[in-house]
Amino acid sequence: MFFMPQARVERDNDVIIVGGGPGGLTAAIYLARYGLKVLVIEKSVPGGKININPVIENYPGFESISGEELGRRMHEHALKSGARILSPEEVVKLELTGELKRVYTSSGKEFQARALIIATGAEERKLGIPGEGEFFGKGVSYCAVCDGPLFKGKRVIVVGGGNTAAISSIYLSKIAKEVILVHRRSSMRAEKALVDNLMSRENVKFLFNSVLTAIVGEGRVEGARVRDLESGEESFIEADGVFILIGVEPNSKIAREAGVETDERGFIKVDCWQRTNIPGVYAVGDVTGEPLQIAKAVGDGVRAAVDIYDRIFGGSYARASSQGPSRTS
Template sequence: MLRLGGTRRPVGGNYDVVIIGAGPAGLAAGMYAARLGLKTVILEKTMKPGGRTANAPVVEDYPGIERISGEELVDRFYKQAKKFNAEVVFGMEVVDLDVSGDVKVVKTKRGAEFKAYAVIIATGLSSKGLGIPGEKEYFGKGVSYCVVCDAPFFKGQPMALVGNDDHAMEEAVYMTSIASKVYVIPHADKIEASESFMNILRNSPNVEILEGARLVKIEGDGQKVTKIVVKLPSGEEKEIEVRAVFISAGEAPTTEVFKRAGIEVDKAGFIKVDPRMHTNVPGVFAAGDVTGIGFQIVVAAGHGATAALEASKYVKQLKRVKKVQLT
């Protein structure tokens, strides 16, 4: 179990670097930054670290660790960051930033104000769920928002893919080599995906595309998903036995507050970064899923380490060359 040792009170103060988000990217950044001698604080809006990773029942694709729960992996990240004296403050939702000068100011919903030379944004993504019965209850028990992460756990079993765009169809194609049967449920009037993906799916013997169908319910035995209920265009409801349901209704980066502060994002809202995790604002870096790159734990951790290394160089230059002081 995760043992939380972070501060929860509305505090604030001066730091070398403020990291926003305590998922794999943020925790890795915190561990590296603190180990490099930077006074480091990690702000997490929820009351526990890990983000979506903490909810993963099993992780098998993190190098050097054959099999581990997401919660335990995050716990290791968290302890390592704390070992090097990174502060972790829970319940701190960032609502405003001023990154226009050498001294960055980060303000939270609870009234705390943090000043720093550098900021690392690692706020990840928010999955767009469907809000249907059984979705929340069976999350981690057959319901997932990441095909690449979790489909291999259900190899040789029937699965459903819910979505209607290119990304969803690409995931369905990937599933054809893993599942005994793939049911494609658009959850929309029509599928809006490229013909290249659709041709592969239409010619795959283990794929059934339910045009115009919508997912209305996910059912199980309390421990695992056993079937779904879909509503066909005719209005008829149909039960389908599946072991896993992958929902590809989209994920959104939580970047509006950063966009308002002048940090550039792309059309989808992902923060734009260069290969060294620099944003368009000097002293502001971004790491992990919020950049729209990779969407894997190991990638996020690598981003966090890179951002911290770059932040360290930036902070030391401000102190030594420009003689900037926090006030």
């Protein structure tokens, strides 16, 4: 008979943060500076998904910085502030009832704390076609705001038919020479006002009832193969970039299983201070929904940290900081 070994229990934490991306690391910096014992558990590399971004040009203070460098700086800042970071370590289960929150990892460890922050992020939906992974950061992007300026005066393809694809196409049309929007249906699902706006732009072209079958190039994107779903014919479209905007999947499964409320798309519901429906449990960053931006995640982390310090540990933001009065709501 097989017996599971008893989990090693660690109770010496005030706050546990599941996820070491920008939101989680920001919360860790603030909480550690307040004098709390903070543990960050990250399943891969501290910094999270930003590590795979070749260039970031819209984060305040840096005209241009690689995602790897920004992630490294955030990681080091959190460590110097006094936070403890455990990686790579994957959280597989949460128990959130009661005063102590329990976190279980794949290595058989159990961690306990009075407060928990969920910062598990979201993953972009992929097309799953040849060239998509190969050319990520070399012409393939999942974020128009992040990477659009790199394609000034060039031709780009946008894949998608919802609001995000529409808004991104409008934004790109102001930068790129030409935007070709490819959508598998006969019409877009985006709001009518957005579609009307797109239709009025001379440099935006539409390929409905069409799908990308491959992204091709030598070293970086040079174009894509597109199949017409009605005729079955394939054609090649020259382009310098391909923006895949077909939605994201929040990494909220373990939170939902533990009783954390999510919306119809799986994003964790939070209030203005990042509190979830469970007392003592907060969520920050992409797992809480759009906009999926580093700066937004950082702001989420600040709000959660301030509220945890005030509400759970009886601190006073006014005493801990000269930046402004204590929160009263």
